[in-house]
Amino acid sequence: MVMDVIGFSPRPSQAEVFASKARFLVIDAGRRWGKSLTGLNWLLQGVCDEGGVHWWVAPVYAQSKMAFRQMELAAKRGGAEQLLRKSLSELRWEFPNGAVMEFKSADNPDNLRGSGLKRVVIDEAARVRRDVWEEVIRPAVSDTHGRVMFISTPKGKNYFYELWTRGQDALQPEYWSPKPLPSTDNPMISEQDIEQARRSLPADVFAQEYMAEFLENQAGVFRGIRECARSVRMGPVPGEVYYAGLDLARLTDFTVLTILDSAGRQVYLDRYNTLDWAVQKRRIIEAVREYGARLLIDSTGIGDPIYDDLRRAGLAVSGYKFTSVSKKQLIEALMLAFEQRQISILDDPVQRGELEVFEYTLSPGSGGQVHYSAPAGYHDDCVIALALAWWARSASPGLRVWSLA
Numbered sequence: 001m002v003m004d005v006i007g008f009s010p011r012p013s014q015a016e017v018f019a020s021k022a023r024f025l026v027i028d029a030g031r032r033w034g035k036s037l038t039g040l041n042w043l044l045q046g047v048c049d050e051g052g053v054h055w056w057v058a059p060v061y062a063q064s065k066m067a068f069r070q071m072e073l074a075a076k077r078g079g080a081e082q083l084l085r086k087s088l089s090e091l092r093w094e095f096p097n098g099a100v101m102e103f104k105s106a107d108n109p110d111n112l113r114g115s116g117l118k119r120v121v122i123d124e125a126a127r128v129r130r131d132v133w134e135e136v137i138r139p140a141v142s143d144t145h146g147r148v149m150f151i152s153t154p155k156g157k158n159y160f161y162e163l164w165t166r167g168q169d170a171l172q173p174e175y176w177s178p179k180p181l182p183s184t185d186n187p188m189i190s191e192q193d194i195e196q197a198r199r200s201l202p203a204d205v206f207a208q209e210y211m212a213e214f215l216e217n218q219a220g221v222f223r224g225i226r227e228c229a230r231s232v233r234m235g236p237v238p239g240e241v242y243y244a245g246l247d248l249a250r251l252t253d254f255t256v257l258t259i260l261d262s263a264g265r266q267v268y269l270d271r272y273n274t275l276d277w278a279v280q281k282r283r284i285i286e287a288v289r290e291y292g293a294r295l296l297i298d299s300t301g302i303g304d305p306i307y308d309d310l311r312r313a314g315l316a317v318s319g320y321k322f323t324s325v326s327k328k329q330l331i332e333a334l335m336l337a338f339e340q341r342q343i344s345i346l347d348d349p350v351q352r353g354e355l356e357v358f359e360y361t362l363s364p365g366s367g368g369q370v371h372y373s374a375p376a377g378y379h380d381d382c383v384i385a386l387a388l389a390w391w392a393r394s395a396s397p398g399l400r401v402w403s404l405a
């Protein structure tokens with residue numbers, strides 16, 4: 001049976017992708033460029049021309065399901081639904097020519113076993129771990145000499161960048177990559193949307209997400225972590241003013257208490273879990289009292305009764321309510337402190353790790369909002385405690401001292 005892909009007219013930059021006969025295609029493009037649409041159509045082309053098994057791989061399940069749904073809509077619109085067999089539980093389509101299209105997510109290595117694949121699209125490849133490519137997908141296309149398309153917005157200079165540079169190297173003809181393709185290449189994205197994003201997002205975020213630029217050290221939110229790690233633990237100095245930030249454990253997290261001095265130097269860091277509240281409280285009260293620190297805690301939800309407890313103990317405590325807006329403000333203030341080297345932190349490996357992996361995500365759609373959080377499976381307690389202490393310090397009225405001549 002002959003099948004044709006209809007209804008998709010690639011723009012010139014997309015047509016180039018289809019024209020390339022290279023085995024590994026590495027497409028670096030901005031948000032809303034049409035990455036997913038291009039990838040899906042390239043996979044469909046393989047289904048029609050070559051038969052066999054084809055994979056769509058996305059970083060997480062929700063994304064692969066979205067692509068599966070997109071295929072469903074296309075099949076409905078084209079009146080081809082009866083010709084195809086679908087399995088929603090397996091996210092799998094079977095075509096009349098026997099070809100199979102399976103939608104996988106890279107966060108579940110168990111469902112990534114397979115071999116003999118004809119084409120694979122790794123959507124948002126910069127957010128898929130390198131070993132998924134090297135250890136799972138690469139072997140699965142070796143016997144069939146299958147082809148792979150990596151299509152993504154960049155994420156710093158990680159392995160996706162490495163693959164992209166191979167595509168730029170005439171001596172590695174197996175790889176092909178076009179120059180970075182900005183979102184502005186898609187005429188369906190209005191200039192207004194792009195302008196709004198340019199104005200509202202941090203400059204780096206815009207450059208990476210919309211201009212598809214490969215930036216140095218772009219994986220994280222905080223810059224200059226190493227340069228800022230030059231503080232040492234110090235006991236309280238008489239006359240000094242201290243600011244404490246407390247992030248309380250919820251279920252599996254850690255409780256972290258951080259103390260900064262008035263110069264923005266971190267002088268104290270304590271981190272513990274699985275202690276009961278009475279023990280935690282004693283430890284917090286002791287430290288905060290010792291430094292005479294003003295304490296800022298997360299007073300959202302669980303924080304409230306604890307807040308009262310600490311206040312009753314006589315601590316100068318205030319609450320910070322977390323909303324998506326207030327969290328953004330809190331984190332951006334700390335970002336700026338690192339960028340301008342105003343803060344100086346203890347060289348604690350756990351804290352450094354949390355600061356390094358802390359990341360931003362953009363909500364879907366053009367002009368998306370930026371959100372900050374630890375990646376799934378990582379903690380952010382040290383980051384939040386530090387951000388609260390920094391906020392407490394910045395929000396306090398400045399100390400004015402007159403010298404007596």
Ligand SMILES: Nc1ncnc2c1ncn2[C@@H]1O[C@H](COP(=O)(O)OP(=O)(O)OP(=O)(O)O)[C@@H](O)[C@H]1O
Pocket residue numbers: 008009010011014030031032033034035036037038186188364365
């Ligand atoms: N050649 C094309 N013809 C018609 N519409 C297109 C074309 N290319 C992209 N689009 C439209 O542009 C929009 C973005 O496409 P798509 O979702 O594939 O982009 P993306 O780069 O994967 O976006 P995101 O960064 O949000 O993942 C969609 O509405 C899509 O239908």
Ligand SMILES: [Mg+2]
Pocket residue numbers: 035036037
């Ligand atoms: Mg997409």
